[in-house]
Amino acid sequence: MSDARPSELWVCHLGAVEYRAAVAMQEQVRARRQAGELPDVLLLLEHPPVFTRGRRSQASELPMGEAWYRGHGIDIVDSDRGGRLTYHGPGQLVAYPIMAIDDVIAYLRTMERAIIAALAEEGVSARLRDGLTGVWVHEAKIASIGVHVSRAVTTHGFAVNVENDLQPFSWVVPCGIPDVQMTSLTRERGERAGLTCFRRRMAHHFCTAHGARQRLVSPARLGLPDAPLAAARADPAASPAVSVRTGEQRGNRRGRGSRERSLALPA
8 A cells, every 4th residue: 555645835925026036036946946955836926017028028019118117117027938928916816836847738737727726716717728828718818827947947837817907918918919808806706806815725726736735834944035025125226116007906848858948838
């Protein structure tokens, strides 16, 4: 009789983290994962308003020009993840799995299944669309995905619109898809969805989809700062964007053995 138990997947709730600081945190955790010092890790957080550009992004995806967006309190940051332009802001759940994988496509499909399961528990029926990455409700996109793999360990991940303002998506070409419609858990339910509750559901379904036992850990257990956003705000070189001014407020590729690459799929 086997006494093998599921592996642990460490889950860490970080709160609000400026995007550049979050990238540095991922790189720190990735290095320890590659060195075998940590098991797989899932970082859960929010970002202040920011447009992030993946490796396949084009200038036309920001039709108003960078100065216009910055004038509306939204930062713009280049990223090494796959995919195109996307938006992050308060009320959106962002998840960065730092995991050792050997099949990128299987990893993405597992991620999508976990998101669909978490949304189903909230009463929202979501689905995949042929030829497109991410999770959709009818014809509207509710979750975006963009990952990077270095020495068989992932960074970046996915974002689910929970109770965030959707208007910034209408100012750009999200995911490089003209005229794409975005939606959120709050919009689909017709009432405000709780980010904290959904975060817990998402962590549970992500771990279950990977056949792993969830273990909650503190940032300190990962060697990370406890208040990265506060530190970023105190640094004049960090992004000044902490709120966005809009009219709508919140209310078959194999990875093992590869050195470094981003998955070139829509974000």
